[in-house]
Amino acid sequence: MTSHIDAPAIVFDHASFRLNGRALVHDLALSVNRGETLVVLGRSGSGKTTSLKLINRLLVPTAGEVRVNGRPTTSWDPIRLRRSIGYVIQDGGLFPHFTVERNIGLVPQIESWPADRVKARVQEMLALVGLSPDLIDRYPQQLSGGQRQRVGVARALAADPPILLLDEPFGALDPITRSEIQKEFRDLQQRMKKTVIFVTHDLREALLLADRVALMEEGRLIVNLPVAEFSHSRAPLVRAYMEAFSAGEPR
Amino acid sequence: MNLWHFLITNRQQVFDLTLEHITLVGLSILFAVLIGIPLGILITRVPQLSKAVLGGANIIQTIPSLALFGFLLPAPWIGERGGRLAVLALTLYALLPLIRNTYAGIRNVDPAVVEAGRAMGLTDRQLLFQVELPLASGVIVAGVRIATVVSVGLATIAAAIGAGGLGEFIFRGLAMVNNQVILAGAVPAAALALSADVGLGALERRLGTLRTRS
Numbered sequence: 001m002t003s004h005i006d007a008p009a010i011v012f013d014h015a016s017f018r019l020n021g022r023a024l025v026h027d028l029a030l031s032v033n034r035g036e037t038l039v040v041l042g043r044s045g046s047g048k049t050t051s052l053k054l055i056n057r058l059l060v061p062t063a064g065e066v067r068v069n070g071r072p073t074t075s076w077d078p079i080r081l082r083r084s085i086g087y088v089i090q091d092g093g094l095f096p097h098f099t100v101e102r103n104i105g106l107v108p109q110i111e112s113w114p115a116d117r118v119k120a121r122v123q124e125m126l127a128l129v130g131l132s133p134d135l136i137d138r139y140p141q142q143l144s145g146g147q148r149q150r151v152g153v154a155r156a157l158a159a160d161p162p163i164l165l166l167d168e169p170f171g172a173l174d175p176i177t178r179s180e181i182q183k184e185f186r187d188l189q190q191r192m193k194k195t196v197i198f199v200t201h202d203l204r205e206a207l208l209l210a211d212r213v214a215l216m217e218e219g220r221l222i223v224n225l226p227v228a229e230f231s232h233s234r235a236p237l238v239r240a241y242m243e244a245f246s247a248g249e250p251r
Numbered sequence: 252m253n254l255w256h257f258l259i260t261n262r263q264q265v266f267d268l269t270l271e272h273i274t275l276v277g278l279s280i281l282f283a284v285l286i287g288i289p290l291g292i293l294i295t296r297v298p299q300l301s302k303a304v305l306g307g308a309n310i311i312q313t314i315p316s317l318a319l320f321g322f323l324l325p326a327p328w329i330g331e332r333g334g335r336l337a338v339l340a341l342t343l344y345a346l347l348p349l350i351r352n353t354y355a356g357i358r359n360v361d362p363a364v365v366e367a368g369r370a371m372g373l374t375d376r377q378l379l380f381q382v383e384l385p386l387a388s389g390v391i392v393a394g395v396r397i398a399t400v401v402s403v404g405l406a407t408i409a410a411a412i413g414a415g416g417l418g419e420f421i422f423r424g425l426a427m428v429n430n431q432v433i434l435a436g437a438v439p440a441a442a443l444a445l446s447a448d449v450g451l452g453a454l455e456r457r458l459g460t461l462r463t464r465s
Contacts, residue, residue, distance in 0.1 A: 007287050056370055058366065058369060078372075079372050079374055081372075082369070082370055082371060082372035083372035087367065088286070089363060089367060089370075093366070093367030094364075094367075095364060095368070096386070097385050097386055106371065106373055107372065110373065110377060155371075165370075168271075
């Protein structure tokens with residue numbers, strides 16, 4: 001992946017994904033630069049999760065292609081591709097039968113890092129996401145929602161992948177924890193400078209975390225703008241989001 | 252008590268037949284595990300086969316046990332010894348709960364967890380051994396438990412084809428019209444079934460709590 005160092009980290013080249021005759025993603029053209037945080041905003045069924053899965057080849061486009069580091073996902077070894085991309089889902093998607101330590105250390109371990117290096121890396125990751133080292137022997141069910149989510153982020157970062165995909169990661173958290181963890185994530189991202197694709201339906205979250213916002217609706221990309229311009233966009237759907245958002249504000 | 256008296260005076264034979272019974276059941280369950288679990292895994296990977304495999308195992312279950320022993324009697328090598336024949340028949344009966352529970356156990360693993368594993372770059376083999384099988388283990392052990400309890404009962408019939416086991420007493424008692432002798436076979440067989448049920452039940456709960464430790 002060093003050969004295409006000048007290419008954007010991720011390119012959707014008119015990618016579509018159809019399932020049973022229905023276009024879940026239609027002719028998506030979008031690129032994400034290295035170190036950039038793109039937030040894909042949209043409601044349920046808008047195709048944002050499907051788009052995310054096209055990046056790590058959980059799904060393969062039925063038309064067009066998706067390139068990661070200049071190479072189509074279909075020409076990558078899927079295992080190698082996925083191990084170079086961190087993935088965080090709602091509630092962490094943690095393995096319920098693994099302790100926090102094994103969850104976080106899983107990718108380094110299957111990448112055959114020496115055991116002491118895996119251990120040190122787990123400690124480092126716990127510190128990074130603001131969790132106490134005492135938690136390493138706990139099982140996911142013994143953690144709070146916020147702790148599970150932090151473990152999910154720590155696990156995704158453990159092998160230091162250059163790209164991070166997050167699918168509504170903070171959606172299941174209570175508002176106070178969510179707001180804390182969003183700010184922590186923003187600070188973390190400013191230090192790490194990973195290429196981040198963050199999927200959400202929460203406009204506030206999008207505006208807080210994004211460098212750029214891509215708004216999707218019914219499988220199509222509606223707008224794709226730097227965050228500063230997004231809130232001033234005249235696109236009707238953006239206006240609708242902004243109004244729904246301010247309607248939720250205290251008067 | 253007459254039954255106690257009978258069991259004590261014939262303790263050597265009771266012991267031998269019980270041991271024979273355990274061997275018949277133990278070997279059958281071992282073979283059924285070795286065949287049934289891989290078959291169960293296979294049909295989660297090649298779902299087109301699931302109907303045929305589960306249907307086949309289902310049909311075997313519907314054959315009356317005495318008839319199955321009879322059918323297998325002419326088989327070469329197997330048919331020569333009652334014991335071999337009994338182990339084969341019991342293995343066939345034990346397949347369904349093992350295949351079905353392995354299949355259901357793996358299919359019921361939370362899809363989000365499996366997808367997370369795949370997204371992290373686990374190979375199919377790593378996903379199977381590190382995620383799916385451990386999370387399905389409680390359900391798979393439940394299948395072993397059902398198969399074992401059923402086999403303990405079925406194995407009594409194997410005495411009809413000379414395979415030995417506690418069924419010897421039962422058939423002998425029937426011929427002699429002697430309830431005591433029947434009970435000398437039935438009571439230890441029931442005790443075996445109960446202990447297998449309790450023991451495997453405990454293992455199943457342990458694996459279940461491993462899965463959802465709280």
